[in-house]
Amino acid sequence: MDEVAGAIADPVRREILLMLRGGRLSAGEIAGRFPISRPAVSRHLRVLRQSGLVRDELAGRQRFYVLDAAGLTGLAEWLNRFVRPAEWEHRLDALETEVHRTRRDRRARDMADERRENTA
Known part of the structure; x- marks a missing residue:
C-alpha cells in the first residue's frame, strides 16, 4: 500500500x-x-x-x-475506513426527501395556478 x-x-x-x-x-x-x-x-x-x-x-x-x-x-480499502458511509447515506436520504417535497410543492402550486386560470 x-x-x-x-x-x-x-x-x-x-x-x-x-x-x-x-x-x-x-x-x-x-x-x-x-x-x-x-x-x-x-x-x-x-x-x-x-x-x-x-x-x-x-x-x-x-x-x-x-x-x-x-x-x-488495498489503498481504497484503507481509505474507506475514514469515510462514513452512514453519514453520506443520511445526507443523500435528506436530499431525496427535499427533492420530493419540492416537486410536490411545485405540482400543488401549478395546480392552484391552473384552477385560478380556469375560474377567471
Missing part, C-alpha cells in the same frame, strides 16, 4: 493513470503528452509498473502500458 500511495503522490503519474483509463497506450504516446523528457516519463512508468498500477505488454518492438486498477484495492 505504501508503494501505491507513493506512486500516486506524483501529479505526472496520476495523469498517466487517468490517460490509461481510456485503454492501452505506447510509451511514445504517453511521453508525447507531457512537456518532460522521454527518459523522465520512462521513470514514471517504471514506478507505476513496480507499484502494480500498470503493466506493460510487448507487441513487436513497441511497449504498451495498461492500467491495472486492482493495484489500488
